[in-house]
Amino acid sequence: MKIAKFSVLLLILYIFPVAFSQLRxxxxxxxxxxxxxxxxxxxxxxFGRDPSITAALTRMHFHDCFVxxxxxxxxxxxxxxxxxxxxxxxxxxxxxFELIDEIKTALEAQCPSKVSCxxxxxxATRDSVFLGGGPSYLVPTGRRDGxxxxxTDAEGILPGPGLPxxxxxxxxxxxxxxxxDAVALLGAHTVGIGSCGNFVDRLTNFQGTGQPxxxxxxxxxxxxxxxxxxxxxxxxxxxxxxxxxPFSFDNLFFTQIRERxxxxxxxxxxxxxxxxxxxxxxxxxNNELFKRQFAIAMVKMGxxxxxxxxxxxxxxxxxxxx
Numbered sequence: 506m507k508i509a510k511f512s513v514l515l516l517i518l519y520i521f522p523v524a525f526s527q528l529r530x531x532x533x534x535x536x537x538x539x540x541x542x543x544x545x546x547x548x549x550x551x552f553g554r555d556p557s558i559t560a561a562l563t564r565m566h567f568h569d570c571f572v573x574x575x576x577x578x579x580x581x582x583x584x585x586x587x588x589x590x591x592x593x594x595x596x597x598x599x600x601x602f603e604l605i606d607e608i609k610t611a612l613e614a615q616c617p618s619k620v621s622c623x624x625x626x627x628x629a630t631r632d633s634v635f636l637g638g639g640p641s642y643l644v645p646t647g648r649r650d651g652x653x654x655x656x657t658d659a660e661g662i663l664p665g666p667g668l669p670x671x672x673x674x675x676x677x678x679x680x681x682x683x684x685x686d687a688v689a690l691l692g693a694h695t696v697g698i699g700s701c702g703n704f705v706d707r708l709t710n711f712q713g714t715g716q717p718x719x720x721x722x723x724x725x726x727x728x729x730x731x732x733x734x735x736x737x738x739x740x741x742x743x744x745x746x747x748x749x750x751p752f753s754f755d756n757l758f759f760t761q762i763r764e765r766x767x768x769x770x771x772x773x774x775x776x777x778x779x780x781x782x783x784x785x786x787x788x789x790x791n792n793e794l795f796k797r798q799f800a801i802a803m804v805k806m807g808x809x810x811x812x813x814x815x816x817x818x819x820x821x822x823x824x825x826x827x
Contacts, residue, residue, distance in 0.1 A: 527813035528645035532624075537616030541628060547608050548632040556752035559637035560696040561601035566630040567690070567806070568599055569623070571680065572659045574810025576651030576817060577622035580605060582824040593659035598700065602824070605629065609823050622823035623648035627807045634803070637696055639754035642800035644807055649817030652826060666703040666769040670778040673771060680809050686802035688784045692795055694743040694772060695758035701733035701741065704768050708733060720773060722765040729768065743768050759789035
């Protein structure tokens with residue numbers, strides 16, 4: 506299985522003409538010409554203080570787009586009478602909201618009610634990926650913000666870390682994404698961290714056996730047991746090639762999972778399942794291929810069920826409907 510070599514721009518122009526019919530490059534060139542520079546500068550400032558913002562924004566973008574589309578519904582704060590997607594279990598550790606607030610404040614000061622929160626998330630994620638060592642890519646803009654934020658939607662849609670590979674591929678396939686896109690997007694784990702609660706069963710009591718997962722590298726299992734036995738809410742780098750500084754966006758994650766050093770069960774299965782193992786190999790041996798396909802997949806993800814034209818709204822505060 507060989508990956509098709511499409512450029513991101515070729516994808517935009519030819520593969521998804523309907524998805525891009527109302528999104529376009531430079532959407533704010535007249536209404537807020539400095540918008541993308543404002544986003545980029547504030548993301549750069551935050552990255553300089555906290556390189557983990559790449560993983561945080563990438564996860565935010567993913568969790569937003571796959572629940573009712575890329576409409577910034579994840580940003581809505583719950584109230585005493587109305588819960589929101591932030592209340593959903595899978596979103597409990599999503600972070601980076603204050604950076605989106607900072608960007609929105611700056612944009613509102615310069616261009617009131619022009620730039621949507623959903624576009625801010627899309628652009629900020631793109632910029633953080635590049636700062637972390639990932640690809641530079643163009644994204645069309647023109648998304649609008651949604652009117653609905655329901656925790657039950659997120660609970661029912663977002664996948665867990667133990668999802669089987671066929672179910673994972675079906676999850677992405679339902680949004681028009683293929684195996685190359687799915688594996689590339691999961692490659693964002695190269696800058697991610699995971700809570701011990703998401704993999705501790707693999708370390709001590711795999712599938713109720715009372716033993717560690719025999720498919721995990723024993724040395725890794727031992728190190729993770731030490732990490733997770735320290736008490737409190739412990740986390741581990743999902744890319745164990747740089748466990749103490751997992752902020753370099755590269756293909757070493759794929760090398761690690763092929764060596765039985767995947768922290769999450771799904772990551773391990775990506776390297777061994779016949780539907781995905783060849784794609785994992787291709788990315789493991791070709792960093793530029795991984796980065797190119799990641800960019801394509803991110804652009805595709807950013808078009809999932811978007812609101813454009815007169816649909817939705819442009820929020821003045823990303824945390825609340827107008």
